[in-house]
Amino acid sequence: MIKRTEIGSILKGQVALDTPVTVMGWVRSFRNTQFVALNDGSSLGTLQVVVNPETTDAETLKRITVGASVCFEGQLVASQGKGQTVEVIANKVEIFGDCDPSVYPLQPKKHSLEFLREIAHLRPRTNTFGAVLRLRHNIAFAIHKFFNDKGFFYMHSPIITASDAEGAGEMFRVTTLDPKNPPLTEGGEVDFSKDFFGRAANLTVSGQLEGELAALALSKIYTFGPTFRAENSNTSRHLAEFWMIEPEVAFADLEDNMNLAEAMLKFCIQYCLDNCREDLDFLATRLVDEEKSKPQAERSEMGLIEKLEFVLAHPFERLNYTEAVDILVNSNHNKKGKFKFPIEWGTDLQSEHERYLVEKHFKKPVILINYPKHIKAFYMRQNDDGKTVAAMDILFPGIGEIVGGSQREERLDKLTERMAEMHIPQDEMYWFLDTRRFGSCPHAGYGLGFERLVQFISGMGNIRDVIPFPRYPGSAEF
């Protein structure tokens, strides 16, 4: 068994001074052939290990290079230097893994995020990605904690699905058929009845429909799993493989849904402020440095921590789609003709319109509700006005849509009517419709893009930098 003291616990002051410790980690810098900055990932900070260049053999000293994995045994003492309170005086050095600095891509300097994306297998060793990954873990944990504390059950929706009726996006096909020589039907089409599942199958684009099935038995459930969209999306906020949280609640309406989503988002932010302060402070500083190279007008008004605290301190603005359209139409921005796309009741809002509402007009998160029914999915509950559905989108500054949800249509006749209008095959969906046939009830739910939440809390601009190994068009390396 390997015994070691984690660097994070030493830096937190959990280890008594003048006690012997064994620390293991990767060298971040080696100054003055004497001072090692050692990091083991347990925290952002590094531990200073002091080696004696006179009593340590020259060959070993040479092998202490940036990136090398090293074990030090020594004494934890108060530091003589200024930059740290404690340090380890090493009396034994063991190199676990050498790291040839002439070919190791990570240098003790600032690298661009684009470059680090090309070496995603090594980027967890950087301060930025270490911080993001620890933060990501804490947000995931906070989500489970939030729902568990509220009596929700974590439900595992399937990853492989044969229904493509939801229409949430292009799907990835799952097949074991030989692509060069697939079985064909008499009509010359690929015969998926010969495929593994006896029918065409895909990776899930949403666990919602299955989530509804569970919610109509357990009342309160959430899913948290990978989701796949085969869209040719090339933006800083889309991935082909991402993680989505989808709560579904029986005996709940749109307002309950909004309350739940707002509480959940705020809980996660508060949890990070309480538990990831060091990493958040680092990311905040990183952001300030990054923005120094931008023109004044493009810099954000608030620092990262300030922004998170601001979101916590104010209720999200809730308004109807119709009201939002009025605000946009009557805005000076519109009167001066500064919108590229016209605003008209009945069309989906463009990014620039959402940005204006969130970043200029309200300057805080916005929940837009009651959208025109023809721009939303078939399962959303139809409002009495006959024109709108009980949909809600939560828009965050810099990210755009972070949550999309609705009260679901629980009335069988209204649901099938809408499915017919939208040409959604009802026979394939018998299992979904059965929930409305047998003991239907009002219920609501939403989908939260996990990476978008990580983006918001970390302040990272590109979604590809908040997931360890991003998948997007043309890229599935590592």
Next chain:
RNA sequence: GGAUUUAUAGCUCAACGGUAGAGCAAUCGGCUGUUAACCGAUAGGUUGUAGGUUCGAGACCUACUGAAUCCGCCA
């Protein structure tokens, strides 16, 4: 998928159409309580690829490839 921008040393970036340079990293040496240590020296390039314009192209033009940003699709 569309638009725009961009590609120069391992990394980050310079170079008016006129001999391709700096910082960091590397190599060698010095210093030794440092804080992405510091000081001196050395080495490092078919300027993304293929064409074209020009007396002369890293720079201008065309195509291709990759990247970034914005838009669309959404979470």
